[in-house]
Amino acid sequence: xxxxxxxxxxxxxxxxxxxxxxxxxxxxxxxxxxxxxxxxxxxxxxxxxxxxxxxxxxxxxxxxxxxxxxxxxxxxxxxxxxxxxxxxxxxxxxxxxxxxxxxxxxxxxxxxxxxxxxxxxxxxxxxxxxxxxxxxxxxxxxxxxxxxxxxxxxxxxxxxxxxxxxxxxxxxxxxxxxxxxxxxxxxxxxxxxxxxxxxxxxxxxxxxxxxxxxxxxxxxxxxxxxxxxxxxxxxxxxxxxxxxxxxxxxxxxxxxxxxxxxxxxxxxxxxxxxxxxxxxxxxxxxxxxxxxxxxxxxxxxxxxxxxxxxxxxxxxxxxxxxxxxxxxxxxxxxxxxxxxxxxxxxxxxxxxxxxxxxxxxxxxxxxxxxxxxxxxxxxxxxxxxxxxxxxxxxxxxxxxxxxxxxxxxxxxxxxxxxxxxxxxxxxxx
Numbered sequence: 001x002x003x004x005x006x007x008x009x010x011x012x013x014x015x016x017x018x019x020x021x022x023x024x025x026x027x028x029x030x031x032x033x034x035x036x037x038x039x040x041x042x043x044x045x046x047x048x049x050x051x052x053x054x055x056x057x058x059x060x061x062x063x064x065x066x067x068x069x070x071x072x073x074x075x076x077x078x079x080x081x082x083x084x085x086x087x088x089x090x091x092x093x094x095x096x097x098x099x100x101x102x103x104x105x106x107x108x109x110x111x112x113x114x115x116x117x118x119x120x121x122x123x124x125x126x127x128x129x130x131x132x133x134x135x136x137x138x139x140x141x142x143x144x145x146x147x148x149x150x151x152x153x154x155x156x157x158x159x160x161x162x163x164x165x166x167x168x169x170x171x172x173x174x175x176x177x178x179x180x181x182x183x184x185x186x187x188x189x190x191x192x193x194x195x196x197x198x199x200x201x202x203x204x205x206x207x208x209x210x211x212x213x214x215x216x217x218x219x220x221x222x223x224x225x226x227x228x229x230x231x232x233x234x235x236x237x238x239x240x241x242x243x244x245x246x247x248x249x250x251x252x253x254x255x256x257x258x259x260x261x262x263x264x265x266x267x268x269x270x271x272x273x274x275x276x277x278x279x280x281x282x283x284x285x286x287x288x289x290x291x292x293x294x295x296x297x298x299x300x301x302x303x304x305x306x307x308x309x310x311x312x313x314x315x316x317x318x319x320x321x322x323x324x325x326x327x328x329x330x331x332x333x334x335x336x337x338x339x340x341x342x343x344x345x346x347x348x349x350x351x352x353x354x355x356x357x358x359x360x361x362x363x364x365x366x367x368x369x370x371x372x373x374x375x376x377x378x379x380x381x382x383x384x385x386x387x388x389x390x391x392x393x394x395x396x397x398x399x400x401x402x403x404x405x406x407x408x409x410x411x412x413x414x415x416x417x418x419x420x421x422x423x424x425x426x427x428x429x
Contacts, residue, residue: 029057030082038082041224041231045147045196049080058085059098072103075318079149079163084227087256096254096286100150106321107151113315124355129166130174133357136411137186140174142166142205144192147228150251152281152322154314154351158192165197168204175208182214182410190221195231203239210243214409218243221279223251229265237272248276249308254287255295263303270304277308280346282329283322284313290335297336297344307346312361315353326350326361334363338379 030038037043049055052066055078061069069078080101089095124133131139143165144158178184187209194202209215220240224231240246248269252258269276278300280287287293297307310332313323329348336345349358367383368375374386396403406412415423 028086029054030086033082039230041228041233044081044083044228044230047082048148049082049085050078055080055085055102059088059090059102065093068105069103072105072107075107076103076149076151076153078103079146081147081228083230083261084148087259094285096256099283099286100152100253101148103151104321107318109320110317111320113320127173127177129170130177132177132181132184133355135413135416136183137188138178138181138184139188139190140205141191142171142189142194142202143197145196146191146193147196147224147231150223152283152313152319154316154319155192165192165201171205171208175205175212178209178215179212183413185214185216185409185411186219187215187217188219188221193222193224194220195222195224195236199233199236199239203243206240206243206246217245217247219247219249221249221251225250225262225265225269226252226257229259229262232265232268234268237268237274240274241272244273246274248274249279250276250305251280252278252296252300253280253283254292255299258296258299258303266303266305275306276304277306278346279309279311280307281311281313281322282324282332282348284324286322288324288328288332290332293332294336294340294344297346298340301341301344307344309358310346310348312348312350314351329361330363333361334379337363 049058052061052069055061055069056066078101084097084101087097088101089098092098122131124131126132129141131141133139141155141158144161145163145165146153178187189205206218209218250266252262266276280296282288287296293310300307310329312326312329313319315323333345333348348361350361351358365376365378366374367377372388372390374388376384376386378384403412414420420426
């Protein structure tokens with residue numbers, strides 16, 4: 001089956017085992033859809049909500065809101081899976097599901113600090129679709145299609161432009177670049193969303209990468225468990241298992257997204273032997289509350305998904321209304337560290353504009369440092385002293401050859417950043 005699925009209206013008369021309508025009026029627009037269709041990810045993709053008229057059958061919209069949404073669609077297209085739309089509160093404009101999925105008027109406002117490509121992914125792209133910024137890993141954008149277009153998308157310049165995967169020749173060029181650079185040990189597949197591609201087409205890329213000896217890890221970034229859990233099929237999991245180690249990074253922003261159906265999809269991935277983690281974005285009005293975040297991370301942990309990164313919202317055009325202060329992110333981390341399981345605490349990260357890369361941001365627990373004494377505060381605000389060893393001197397183990405072996409593999413070929421500054425007589429980089 002082709003990856004490019006043409007949306008069409010689906011009407012099933014007298015369907016058995018149909019999706020139940022919600023109790024409130026009017027009835028669900030999917031009341032007549034069979035369970036078989038509803039659980040088919042291709043049906044979900046083909047029947048995404050793309051117009052204001054379709055959306056108005058799912059949520060209550062005033063004429064003014066319809067006009068605003070139509071106007072905002074000029075900045076980023078709308079496409080919402082029936083599954084995700086079914087989670088929306090029909091009458092609450094502040095529903096976190098609606099805020100993630102439905103366009104709004106602030107999207108047309110461009111702040112002076114907004115950028116088309118804030119992370120310089122296009123600048124650091126030696127091959128179309130591939131970004132190589134960090135020494136040992138690359139990012140491959142396999143498609144510009146997503147199951148749903150999040151309104152806080154950092155790749156708004158690309159998302160949904162063609163609504164299809166890149167060409168096979170482009171895939172081959174990206175893979176060849178990885179093959180020619182032995183220092184690349186980690187490949188991240190993203191987009192768009194790689195899991196909107198057919199299983200066969202995704203396997204084409206995975207098989208080629210897996211055959212490269214120096215590629216040690218493949219990561220797949222996908223929001224489908226949150227917005228289209230039907231995509232996580234037995235066939236998909238069986239295919240992914242053939243190319244281990246594969247890590248799945250999914251994207252849940254709010255506890256409301258962790259439905260029983262989503263948890264079922266996550267369980268299928270984990271039970272299939274795949275490592276699953278979550279990356280969420282800190283969003284004003286959606287999850288900028290310590291208790292919402294704690295609930296999200298604890299429920300992810302319960303679902304056997306590791307909270308991996310909490311991102312500060314990027315400086316992409318038209319999403320300034322979602323941005324919080326960094327201070328709010330630190331406040332949330334203060335509510336997490338020491339107050340819940342360490343495994344339920346992600347790393348809070350700012351992806352610096354201009355291609356500066358990801359930097360972690362944490363509350364300050366080390367408050368002073370002397371010659372041998374370090375003063376800390378703990379999560380409860382109490383002060384403690386740690387005494388460092390008197391005779392410590394760093395030296396390499398006598399028979400260790402790890403450094404030499406890594407350089408022979410094309411890794412750590414030169415000292416960079418702070419490592420270089422600490423190891424030379426240079427005053428500044």
